[in-house]
Amino acid sequence: MNNHWRWMLGLTVAVLLLGMPAGAPADSGDSTRIDNEKQQACTIAGGYPYREKSDYVLKELDLKPGDVVVDIGAGDGWWSEKMGQAVGPEGVVHAGEVAQDKVDGMKKRFGESLPQCKAYVCPTDGTGLEENTCDLAFLSKTYHHLNHDGHVDYLRHLRSVVKPTGRVVVIERHIALSEGRQREHGWSPGLLTQTAEEAGWILVRSELITGTHHFIAIFAQKEMFASKAPEKKE
Ligand SMILES: C[S@@+](CC[C@H](N)C(=O)[O-])C[C@H]1O[C@@H](n2cnc3c(N)ncnc32)[C@H](O)[C@@H]1O
Secondary structure, X not given: OOHHHHHHHHHHHXXXXXXOOOOOOOOOOOOOOOOOOOOOXXXXXXXXXXXXXXXXXXXXXXXXXXXXXXXXXOOOOHHHHHHHHHHOOOOEEEEEEOOHHHHHHHHHHHOOOOOOEEEEEOOOOOOOOOOOOEEEEEEXXXXXXXXXXXXHHHHHHHHHHEEEEEEEEEEEEEHHHOOHHHHHHEEOHHHHHHHHHHHOEEEEEEEEOOOOOEEEEEEEXXXXXXXXXXXXXX
C-alpha cells in the first residue's frame, strides 16, 4: 500500500470513529432504531445540556450571513453570541431579555467584538420589534416562562415580526421526561405544536436532542405550505 492509500484509509477510519460514537446516534437524518437500552438516556450533565449539542442546533438553524434573529429570553447571551458569529457583521441578533441585569451582562459579553448582537430589554408579551424584520425567532428554555394564557397571542405576534419565509425555533425540556421541580421548567412538544398551529405556524421538524431530555421544534408560517402539487400530465 503506498502512502496515499494508507493516508486515505486512516482518514476514513477517523471519520467513521468520530461520526458514530458507540451507542449515541447523531441527531436528525440518522436511524431512530434503538440498539441499546441506554441510547435515549440523558448523558450530558448540568443545567444546559443542550448547549453541548450546539453544533447540531446551529446546523438545524442554518443561519446565513446577513440574517436577522431575535433571541427571546437570551439570558447570558450564550446562544446570541453563537448566532451572531453565524450571521456575521452584516446580520443582527436582537438579544431580548426582561431582566435589566441580564441585558447589562450581555452588553459586556458582546463588547465591541460582536456589534451585530444587540442586547435590549423586551416587554414580557412580545419582542418589541417591528413587523416583518426577522428571519428567525429563537426561544431556548424561554417558552415555558411566557404568560401561560398568552402563548397563542405571543406566537401570533411572532407571525408578524418574522418574515414570511422565517421560522420559529423552540428548545424546551420534554415534560414527560421530567420529574419534580424539573416539570415546572419543561413543556410538552405536542401542546407546543397544537398551540403553534392555532397561531398559524406549521411544525417542520421536532426531535429530541440526543444525550439530553430536551427537544427542538422548528416551525414555518402556514402560508409557505399553500401551493398545491402540480397537476400530473397524462
Ligand atoms: C432558562 S433562561 C434561558 C436562557 C437562554 N435562552 C438559554 O437557553 O441559555 C430563561 C430566560 O428567559 C427570560 N424571560 C422570562 N420571561 C420572558 C419573557 N416574557 N420574554 C423574554 N424573556 C423572558 C428570563 O429572564 C431568563 O433569562
